[in-house]
Amino acid sequence: MTPPRRKRRQPLPPPPVQPTPSVPQAAGGPAVPKNPERLYAFAESEDGARAELDLVTLIVARSAPPPDASPEQSSVLRLCGAPLSVAELSAYLSLPFSAMTVLITDMITAGLVQARAPIVRQALPDRSLLEAVMHGLQRL
Secondary structure (H helix, E strand, O other): OOOOOOOOOOOOOOOOOOOOOOOOEOOOOOEOOOOOOOOOOOOOOOOOOOOOOOOOOEEEEOOOOOOOOOHHHHHHHHHOOOOEEHHHHHHHHOOOHHHHHHHHHHHHHHOOEEEEOOOOOOOOOOHHHHHHHHHHHHHO
């Protein structure tokens, strides 16, 4: 019995070249790209200090977004009506964790948000609660 012959795969043809969209001209200035890459240069602190934030640190808004807030700050304040972790904020805003720590540090300094430690569950349930449940079940 002879083994089956394998067919060789042919390389895929290169994808067709997409024409680049026209770039609108600013009034008398250089061309402005339609979707520029976002730069993470919204830090206002001179010393570069950052708050001690983990991925699970909870952030809570302390006020409504002020009129002079950046779009990122306004988004964080709208999302943090209820406590959200830094990881969730980072995912919702599509910003890396390092950029979120800089943004949140500036917001904590300005008094716009408050950072809270995560809620830790107890390792073992309370013994008196378990005994009360057990006695209640035995009475049934």
